[in-house]
Amino acid sequence: GGGAGCAGDGSIDQPAPLYGEVPIEYPLSLWDQDMEGETLLRVRVTDTGHVDSVEVLESSGHVAFDSAAVQGARDLRLTPARKGGKRIEVWAKVPVHFSKRPRPDTVRMGA
Numbered sequence: 195g196g197g198a199g200c201a202g203d204g205s206i207d208q209p210a211p212l213y214g215e216v217p218i219e220y221p222l223s224l225w226d227q228d229m230e231g232e233t234l235l236r237v238r239v240t241d242t243g244h245v246d247s248v249e250v251l252e253s254s255g256h257v258a259f260d261s262a263a264v265q266g267a268r269d270l271r272l273t274p275a276r277k278g279g280k281r282i283e284v285w286a287k288v289p290v291h292f293s294k295r296p297r298p299d300t301v302r303m304g305a
Contacts, residue, residue, distance in 0.1 A: 209239040209272040209286050218266030218290055221258035228294060231256050233263040235288040241281040243272045251287065263290035 224231075231254030238247035248267045250260050267288055275284040 205277075206282070206284065207276040209243065209275045209284060212243070212271045212273060218292075219262050220292055221256075221262050224256060224258050224292070225294070229256060229259075230293045231259045232292065233260050233290045235263055235267050235290060236285055237267050237270070237288050238283065238285050239272050239275060240283050241274050243274045245270045245272070254292065259290075259292050262292075266290070 232252075233250060233254040234252035236249045236251045237245045240246050245268055248264045250264065253260050254263075267290070270288070272286075274281040275286075276282065
């Protein structure tokens with residue numbers, strides 16, 4: 195047996211969003227004003243992949259963005275972090291970017 199590459203003992207597999215998409219609502223009041231911004235969140239991910247605590251690390255400068263980001267982050271589902279094969283609770287940073295992508299054509303209001 196060799197000891198090469200045994201330094202991975204303290205390494206942690208970080209949590210990752212399950213669906214790739216962060217379920218965050220773009221605040222319509224800011225959409226209409228052509229606002230963009232980014233909120234950096236710090237979230238605690240439990241060993242079951244749920245978020246049970248959310249903090250704003252860096253504000254976007256718009257309260258509506260920040261609260262929408264926090265709201266959405268609470269609904270995140272992630273793969274739990276692992277250390278040595280065991281699922282653990284960790285804090286993770288989640289940047290939430292609000293930019294004006296075109297709304298999908300499939301979303302139509304009214305008849």
